[in-house]
Amino acid sequence: MYSKQHAFPFLAVCITFLLFASCNRNDANQNALARVGKNYLYLEDVAPLITEGMSKTDSVSFVTSYINNWASDQLLLSKSKINLPEDRLKTFDALVEEYRTDLYTRAYKEALIAQGADSLISTAQLEAFYEKEKENFKLKERIARLRFIELPQNFLNKDEVSSRLRRFKKDDVKWLDSIGVQFKKLNFNDSIWVRSSRIFEEIPPITFENQDRYLKKSQFFELEDSLGVYLVKIEEVKQLNDVAPFSFITPTIKQVLLSRRKINYLRKLETEIIDEAIKDKEFEVFTDEK
Numbered sequence: 475m476y477s478k479q480h481a482f483p484f485l486a487v488c489i490t491f492l493l494f495a496s497c498n499r500n501d502a503n504q505n506a507l508a509r510v511g512k513n514y515l516y517l518e519d520v521a522p523l524i525t526e527g528m529s530k531t532d533s534v535s536f537v538t539s540y541i542n543n544w545a546s547d548q549l550l551l552s553k554s555k556i557n558l559p560e561d562r563l564k565t566f567d568a569l570v571e572e573y574r575t576d577l578y579t580r581a582y583k584e585a586l587i588a589q590g591a592d593s594l595i596s597t598a599q600l601e602a603f604y605e606k607e608k609e610n611f612k613l614k615e616r617i618a619r620l621r622f623i624e625l626p627q628n629f630l631n632k633d634e635v636s637s638r639l640r641r642f643k644k645d646d647v648k649w650l651d652s653i654g655v656q657f658k659k660l661n662f663n664d665s666i667w668v669r670s671s672r673i674f675e676e677i678p679p680i681t682f683e684n685q686d687r688y689l690k691k692s693q694f695f696e697l698e699d700s701l702g703v704y705l706v707k708i709e710e711v712k713q714l715n716d717v718a719p720f721s722f723i724t725p726t727i728k729q730v731l732l733s734r735r736k737i738n739y740l741r742k743l744e745t746e747i748i749d750e751a752i753k754d755k756e757f758e759v760f761t762d763e764k
Contacts, residue, residue: 508541510548515541583740591739593732600727604720611718611726616670618689619709622677623650624659624702636705640694658702664709667722677704 506514520540524533555563604611623639625632631653638646647662654660659676670689673680679697680688688695691711697704712719751757 507537508545510545511552513548515544583743586743587736587739590743591736595728595731599731600724601720603727603731604723608717611723612715613712613718614714616685616689616711616713617667617718617722618670618673618711619664619667620673620706621662621664621709622660622704622706623657624677624704626656626658626702627698629656629703632703632705636696639705640707642707664707665721667712667719677706679704680706 505517507517507520508515520537523540524536528536558566621639621642623635625635629635635650635653638650650660650662661676670682670685673689674682674685677697678701679699688697688706688708689711690708693708695706697706712722748757
């Protein structure tokens with residue numbers, strides 16, 4: 475079924491095509507727009523593709539083009555079945571059936587998982603897994619907790635902004651927030667671990683080559699380039715090959731645990747499905763007994 479918003483422009487297009495086609499058609503497929511052999515293209519196949527903004531002229535042009543493309547595909551398919559070698563056709567048919575099976579079963583498995591698999595993972599479970607596997611969570615790059623502000627060049631109140639960002643007491647945070655609209659960029663959440671590669675993107679004067687100079691615990695510095703002035707306070711740094719902090723690696727742990735839970739749930743379902751089919755005599759394996 476197509477929506478009401480498509481109905482009127484599409485109806486006019488359909489009437490145009492059906493009146494034209496009816497002169498040369500004596501079959502029961504009254505809603506058909508075209509036929510190739512025993513295959514028909516119907517109104518309801520094309521209706522969802524007509525958008526609300528199309529004029530009647532554009533719609534007619536679109537439908538005409540769609541019919542021609544559909545006919546071309548159908549004719550080529552028919553020719554391929556006649557002219558391709560039988561062994562290739564069997565191979566293609568097997569691939570199509572395999573894809574069809576995979577498409578249906580994958581969708582059904584996802585629906586079963588969404589319906590029945592538990593997606594809640596407690597902090598205790600995350601922490602237990604982290605403690606057990608922490609040696610497998612070595613960092614592949616440096617990470618840091620930091621706060622920073624990017625100011626426009628020649629910003630008049632730079633010294634006070636710098637002083638308050640460094641001190642960062644409650645009153646300082648409130649004051650900085652109040653004028654934050656004047657900053658080009660800011661990050662005050664220094665409890666979040668940030669990858670060095672992301673730092674290079676946000677603060678271009680810090681690069682892979684000079685990171686040893688700047689990415690140090692408790693360091694405060696000011697950098698400048700053609701884009702602006704960067705005020706940066708580093709709270710903490712973890713080095714390459716250090717064990718990743720729990721808060722940094724938690725999303726990864728959660729995905730690992732959810733993935734394992736889904737796999738185990740599917741294995742259990744598959745076992746139950748086979749057992750039920752055997753019990754109901756819907757499935758059996760034939761063996762040669764000699």
